[in-house]
Amino acid sequence: MxxxxxxxxxxxxxxxxxxxxxxxxxxxxxxxxxxxxxxxxxxxxxxxxxxxxxxxxxxxxxxxxxxxxxxxxxxxxxxxxxxxxxxxRLWPEDPGVRARARGAATEMHGGFADLRRELPMDLTLRTQVTPSAASQADIDRICALWRDCRARFGAAGDMLFGTWSIVDCMYAPVATRFRSYGIRLDPVCAAYVDAVLATPDMRTWTEEALLEPRDPG
Ligand SMILES: N[C@@H](CCC(=O)N[C@@H](CS)C(=O)NCC(=O)O)C(=O)O
Structure with missing residues (x-):
């Protein structure tokens, strides 16, 4: 430290x-x-x-x-x-892999505005929506990125770069949105969503979210 x-x-x-x-x-x-x-x-x-x-x-x-x-x-x-x-080890150790991870994290931080606006995170929500074309384009890009990371860098575990990293932190809210809004996913992305949402910290955050006072009407 x-x-x-x-x-x-x-x-x-x-x-x-x-x-x-x-x-x-x-x-x-x-x-x-x-x-x-x-x-x-x-x-x-x-x-x-x-x-x-x-x-x-x-x-x-x-x-x-x-x-x-x-x-x-x-x-x-x-x-x-x-x-x-x-x-x-919040970033991958290998410099080349770490550069890819930084790209993936930054793409999330600066992008996917349509998805974020149209499908806001709400951990109490479970519904089924048909995303707009713009949101679907964001979803498609995210899924392509996830598949690529899992195939190339994911061998050491269930996360995008194998073990838990900042990239997973950045995409965790997307995993919740995919579940909340019933987004159809290929098996690789569906398994990744399951793995993220099953982590103890994600479970703790979600349990605490469900106990929060609701917005005043
Ligand atoms: N780019 C900022 C975004 C922060 C942000 O938009 N936070 C929201 C909550 S998720 C906020 O503070 N909203 C209150 C407001 O805008 O009044 C970051 O990555 O931290």
Whole structure:
């Protein structure tokens, strides 16, 4: 472990039911095994804006707080954790493979806007939808990427690069969406979704999401 220096790391997140960006670094932080404090700001409430502005430089969650240091943007938090906790092996070890993994993670962070807008994460939802052409194009690209990763780099386990990595953290909310919205998947992608959703940390997050208060009507 290289860092942290402060005795207590704090991760500020949104509702577990719907804050897909919060889920990503939460999974990465859990994978380090390092104890941390979780602070939740319920989204879409009358007090949310003020709380977000007070907690985060961008007025958005997630934010990782290490004493005075505030780290924002989910992928930047994951990158920082990989640097602080090299033993957690949050990126693949081989530099060439790691470069591919960074590409896959960044593609998720910057892309798939149609899918994210039309099929928002909601861990309480189980339905069946026919995605728009734009969302289906996102789904097709994600599935092609997943198949490629599993075929080329997945031999050591059930995850995209074999063992759990930041790439899985980045795509975990997509796995929940595919299940929530009944998206039809090929066997490789269906097995990957099952594997991600069955991880203990994903189960814990989901159980806690189901206990959250619902949005005020
Ligand atoms: N690019 C940011 C996105 C963060 C984001 O959009 N967070 C949402 C919650 S999932 C948020 O804070 N929404 C509150 C708002 O915009 O008022 C990241 O990767 O962390």
């Amino acid at each position: 290289v860092r942290p220096f402060s005795p207590e790391l704090q991760l500020v997140i949104g509702d577990k039911r719907k804050s897909s960006w919060s889920l990503r670094p939460w999974l990465a932080l859990r994978a380090t095994g390092y104890p941390f404090r979780e602070r939740k700001i319920l989204l879409d409430r009358s007090t949310t804006r003020d709380e977000l502005e007070a907690a985060s430089p961008t007025g958005k969650v997630p934010v990782l707080l290490d004493g005075e240091l505030a780290i924002w943007e989910s992928l930047a938090i994951c990158e920082t954790l990989a640097e602080w906790f090299p033993g957690a």
